[in-house]
Amino acid sequence: MMRIGELAAKTGVSVRALRYYEEQHLLGSERSTSGQRHYADNAVDRVLLIQQLYAAGLSSRSIVELLPCVVTGEVTPELLERLSAERDRIDRQIHMLTDTRDRLDTIITQATTTFRTGRPCD
Amino acid sequence: MMRIGELAAKTGVSVRALRYYEEQHLLGSERSTSGQRHYADNAVDRVLLIQQLYAAGLSSRSIVELLPCVVTGEVTPELLERLSAERDRIDRQIHMLTDTRDRLDTIITQATTTFRTGRPCD
DNA sequence: CTAAGAGCTGACGCTGACGTCAGAGGCAAG
DNA sequence: CTTGCCTCTGACGTCAGCGTCAGCTCTTAG
Incomplete structure (x- = not known):
């Protein structure tokens, strides 16, 4: 205790x-x-x-x-419903975040490439 | 406009x-x-x-x-830093959410199985 | 025994992304 | 011209998950 x-x-x-x-x-x-x-x-x-x-x-x-x-x-059927709803919400959130992360990754990669090639405003 | x-x-x-x-x-x-x-x-x-x-x-x-x-x-080097930081934060968030989702999935699957086998308190 | 460091219960403060309301002005239709 | 909807600028309200402070009690090491 x-x-x-x-x-x-x-x-x-x-x-x-x-x-x-x-x-x-x-x-x-x-x-x-x-x-x-x-x-x-x-x-x-x-x-x-x-x-x-x-x-x-x-x-x-x-x-x-x-x-x-x-x-x-x-779990009761009602709770199972709530549980599934939250699960789906989280799942959608994961997909949105993955999209955003990939978008940032693209920018980061391009910026890094820009630095290597020395062409910031291609 | x-x-x-x-x-x-x-x-x-x-x-x-x-x-x-x-x-x-x-x-x-x-x-x-x-x-x-x-x-x-x-x-x-x-x-x-x-x-x-x-x-x-x-x-x-x-x-x-x-x-x-x-x-x-x-992007400037500073911004690239901020960008990477946010990217990593989002990435960690994705992993946490994936963990949580899988945890809920396990519960949902077990509950569904319980209903099928008719053994709610195994 | 006593002082210091937990713990307790209110109760108010904070933060961010808006909601909502008041009071006043703008704009196309009939 | 006026009716009805849109828009404007403040400015206060909201909500959740705590932070923080006040005033008091509990516990424990020395």
Whole structure:
């Protein structure tokens, strides 16, 4: 059982963020008699998962709905629908980003070539 | 020469957003004597490009720096650095998203299998 | 015992890309 | 000429994921 500072250190997430996660019902905690939060070891993985989902563009609301089934693997048809929707959104995002990256790559490659040939305004 | 409403319609971007782009020096416009904005046809592509870069996670500040060279292909060593940095950021983002997508895929596949075999709590 | 360093609960601040509203002026059609 | 839609410039509102500060309590090393 670790306290909030230790969990923050282990995950690289701020103490404020962890309290925010609890506020959003993303991360539970046991409380000592004096009210301090205590976390089990698996909280580390859970926090990292939450971070991953945030980074994938999901909102707190979406995460709170999907987290249980992502953790347990159990899922209702409704949740499966939401899950697939998010998956497709992420998939489209990947394709858009790939397009953009390739576009930048083209520019970078051309610019590098320009420097080699010494012809900046061909 | 189209006015702002037409450009908004053609790009799917709000009028407010287009004015915001001008405020951020992302999109210029000629003004009629009465002060109304007029855009050439190529403004459509420029707006779509801006949207693409926003979607890739770039800020207005980054876009305003990189837009000229993305359009013209001309670039200084400094800009090439910034460009490569953004490219790498996008690349890392793609990998993270791919990870997340695959994770969701695994869950979806397992859930579907569960439904087929009728064993929700294996 | 005591001082310092966690932790706690509000509660306000911040940032960026716009939404929205107010009040006023522009423009083609009938 | 006027009606109705478009456009203009401020300027304030929004939303999410925290940052930050205040004032207080808890815990623990010495």
